[in-house]
Structure formats: structure tokens, C-alpha cells
Amino acid sequence: MTKYLISFPAAAMNISPDEFVAAGEDSRAVIREAKAIGAYVFGGGIDAAVPPVMISGDGTVTAGTYPQTREFDGGFCVLELPSREDAEKWAAKIAAACRCAQELREFMYDPES
Numbered sequence: 001m002t003k004y005l006i007s008f009p010a011a012a013m014n015i016s017p018d019e020f021v022a023a024g025e026d027s028r029a030v031i032r033e034a035k036a037i038g039a040y041v042f043g044g045g046i047d048a049a050v051p052p053v054m055i056s057g058d059g060t061v062t063a064g065t066y067p068q069t070r071e072f073d074g075g076f077c078v079l080e081l082p083s084r085e086d087a088e089k090w091a092a093k094i095a096a097a098c099r100c101a102q103e104l105r106e107f108m109y110d111p112e113s
Helices: 017-036 084-098
Strands: 002-008 040-045 053-055 061-063 075-081 103-106
Touching: 002 084, 017 040, 017 075, 017 084, 075 084, 084 103
Parallel strands: none
Antiparallel strands: 002 075, 002 103, 040 075, 053 061
């Protein structure tokens, strides 16, 4: 089976505060469904209040990010599914629950993951 990243940037959730609560409840229901069938690997939301840091191979810690990931925020989940078609169906369920389109990416096969 293949692992898929389903994600969205925080700015994509352009909804009212009342709708935000409902979206949270609906998205947790979809995640519970994915867990029930054994497809859920990991997920969550990036905490924008905690600044990112870079860690070098020698352990040096510096503030900042790679330039192309400065705006990395929002939510994501990783599901392990039998096909891309299944991943597209799950991404659609998550999009409906979150009230915003989702980006779908496929992880390369790694026999040790």
C-alpha cells in the first residue's frame, strides 16, 4: 500500500468562526473513520505560534526555514491506502469536512517505513 499526504494551507480555510467549529467536528469524524479502517498513519495542524528552526548535521540550531517553506502552515494527514483513486476519495471527504480544497501528494515507496 502507498502512503499519501493530504494537506491544506491555513489561509485556505476562509470560513466564519461558527463554521470553523463545525469543520473541526466534521474533520475529526473523517479521521475517526480513517482510523477505523486502519488507513490513518499520522496527522495534525502546524502550530503557527511556534517558530520553525533549522537543525544542521552537527546539531547547530538557527532560526528560520528553507525559503520555499516559509509559509508552511495549516493541516495535514498521512493515510496508507491501496490506490490513488482511494486517496482521491479520502481527500474529497477531508475537503468537504474542512470546507477547503486539499492537496494530494504520494510518498515514494520505502520498505522500512
